[in-house]
Amino acid sequence: MAATQQDVQRSETRWAVWVSLFVVIIFGLTVFAALVLHRNPPSNLERIDPRTLHLSGEFTEPNLGTRVEPNGQVTTRIVATQFAFVPPCVVVPADREVTLRLASPDVIHGILVSGTNVNTMVVPGYVSQVHTVFRRMGDLLMPCHEFCGLGHSQMLARVRVVPAEQFRPDAQGRVSCAAS
Amino acid sequence: MLRHRNLVLAHLWLAFAVFAVAAVFGVWQMWVRSPLHAPYENPQNYFLSVTAHGVSMAYVLTTFFVMGFGYFVAETALGREIPAIRWAWAAFVAGAIGALMAALTILSGYASVLYTFYPPLTGSPFFYIGLVLVVAGSWVWCAIMITAMAQWKRANPGRAVPLAMFGTVSNAIMWLWTTAGVAVELLFQVIPAALGWTDTVDVGMSRTLFSWTLHAIVYFWLFPAYIAFYTMAPEAAGGRLYSDTMGRLAFILFLLYSLPVGLHHLFMDPEHSTGFKFVQTTLTALVTVPTLLTVFTIAASFEVAGRLNGGTGLFGWLRALPWHRPMVLATGLAFVMLWFGGGGGLINMSYGMNAMIHNTSSVTAHFHLIFGGTVVIMYFAIAYQIWPQLTGRTADSSDFAWQRRQLWLWGIGMMVMTLPWHWLGLEGQWRRVAHFDYDDPLIAWWGKWVDVSLLGGVILLISALLLIRNLASLHGRRAAEEAPPQPMRYALALHPPAHLPPALNGFALWNALVLVLMVAAYGWPIGQFIVQPSPAAIVHHVDRPG
């Protein structure tokens, strides 16, 4: 089979079409997820001063952890710092949408919650925000997954997913590991 | 023999020597991460090692290999003197000094910031200045490559630039574009912080500037492998390159689309908008195309060679290929690893899937497989191919046998090391950990798979040491009965282009399009920090007490 120049061109073009189709399909999945499931990568763009994080409202210590807001939304606020998460254990309800908001007063950290699609960087200067529905019950690992210094390997938190009947907010709407 | 063989040898030996040392660090790191107890195991040593291993493999092995190979191609493909040879040597010396500075600061514990730097963690200024010297040296190389091609074109008006050189210059241009990001980050943010001139750093800006460099740099590493695929492998297989045009198109597509996609390394970051992440995802989808086209073209070239060699039937040509030749074997192994590594790349690009594996061992597995595997095995093959012309010695069948062993060990070791990593990453094993709690029931079962990948790492170390042995054995006096080495013969295309349109023979248009793409993709993502700087984070020095 002597491949003429036209043969070569035709086969390359045919392959290019198939290859492009393949890539378009994979790319199309992302577009589908964005249009139908409203999925986006975590891109909150909300700025916050890391140096005064502990002074100002939302991320001061008493305000951290899980809280059911007056409008029913479940928000869990966590601070990632060298070398622990505050609080180191949070409670979240299963089968209900949870919003996680994280900030760092010092260096870059990151989190994932094992077995879920929660994964985000925590960059000093910004509030990271992710939304998910926890399906699996039990204690999930939430390690810091970005190098943040010599204590990085020990930086771990637990996410306790409880069924709805065990998720009992107190008077201020807060739920903590100690209580549950 | 090559006129400037010492220049090439200096670059390649520096690259491979650092590579071998870094391989030892790598194995130690895997030992530390495993349930087995490793000597000198503590976080200081671990993160020092991770920094040393990363900087060596990502900055030193690669830059010096690319430069050395580039000089080789410039001389052999163009058949003329390398211009500004004194500058080339000066660049090598500057780069070597820079690499030494970086090495010394890392090894003495003053720069454990990892090869990705991660401000606000800030190491010794000498670390960063050392790396700036390496980059500056490589910029001189870029100028020489571009000049060499321009001079050849003037002396050969209307003729097609040899494909190997066209690829090399594409790479040089792409490198100039991409290093701008990290250069600005280092010169304007990190080094001033390291020197103590500033107390805070805009982390959003620094991450974004680094991401500018972060993707095209891996294509900078990849280009020699693809140049070998297009211009050396078909020749070694005994055939011809299926399509010369496709090679040029691949190089151009890499130049265009590997640059404006860095934001895909920041998918999980809060400082960029969904819109720009989406735009760069689209462009990332486009940069998968040249690789997929290359797979077809090289496979077709091999089919031509196989059938020329008597192979028949749908797959018989595969068996008929001269697998005993190291370049052919390496290409085959590289393609197997490209299948897995490239698949990982497609997963990373889809940010929904990326969310499942970001910053897990899957990421580590992906780049070890695609770079450490597919690309670096071709570095070995290229070295084996050109070494005789550098040393004046000819390789015989015993040499080839040892080279094949080394290549097989590398391919097998890489698969054994990275496949468990991929799996554990999916299960949530995260990165850059000096110590896992294997007593935790959620983590305990990872232990044996970490041991398996440690075994893969040991195989790789053996292969790395074998590489040094193989290259060293090709030095020394040529025996009387030994034939002198053959000059370099690049693969001929099935239909060599009689005339090439300037668009496929030069870069004026493509540079202009790169500018358009970079402004569109990175204009606002960087501009936003100039218009409104991020709330600044305090610098954390790791090179001085508190």
Place this chain on the structure above:
Amino acid sequence: MDRKWRLRGILGVVAALTVAGLLGFIVLPVVQGSAAGIDAFTAICRAVGILPGSPARPTPPSEAAPEPVTKVAWTAATFEALYRADRASGARLAEERCIACHTLEGNTPDPTIPRNVGQSVFALYKQMQDFRSGARVNETMSPLMKDLDDRQIADLSAYYGRLFRGAIDPAESGRYVGIDIENIVTNGDVARGLPPCAACHQARAGGPIETPTLTGQYAQYLEAQLKAFASGTRHNDIYHRMRSVAAKLSPNEIRMLAIRYAGQ
């Protein structure tokens, strides 16, 4: 022929950018926004990145009363104040009010009172500010800090922090008291989620700015502080950094760590 390639190249780039731009900046945010009750203009601004928040989600509400554990923030102003500090003034102040317990050399004879000589300037500044604000309470220190202003505290910090005769020194190695304690210092304990002490309390650790030097400090003082953190009596550590660590240590470990850091 050239024209064909040039056209294809330019068209390719234009098409890619147009499709990406239309989808990413207009179609996706408008569709997502409408499902989430966000108007198209806001959704597009968020997708471009000129407004914060996600185009697919309304921003969650948040109100909280600030109850900070300390009033100190490491801002440019704070750094400036420390760099411009006047050590001579600091020396005079020390002579007036610190000499009785801390001596002028910062080398107290009483092991329940911390040595200050060569301590981190940032650590000294923060602790004195916390005594003044009430974030940290001590019956001797609190009244002494009450009437000092920011500049004076900065001067005092600079004075004691820049003494170097017999300085407490993060680069010193401390005293060997056993492999288990040494292990906690260097490796922490991942099972308890305990980071190594050396991750912060060491030269070149890169930890929090206000980390004090421990090596060479009095064991009695160190033990008392760790116990206070463990019980929560002392709570001026930002984000529980020391409270969470101390609470995980056993009383024996606390005692041995204090001896280890005290050195000779």
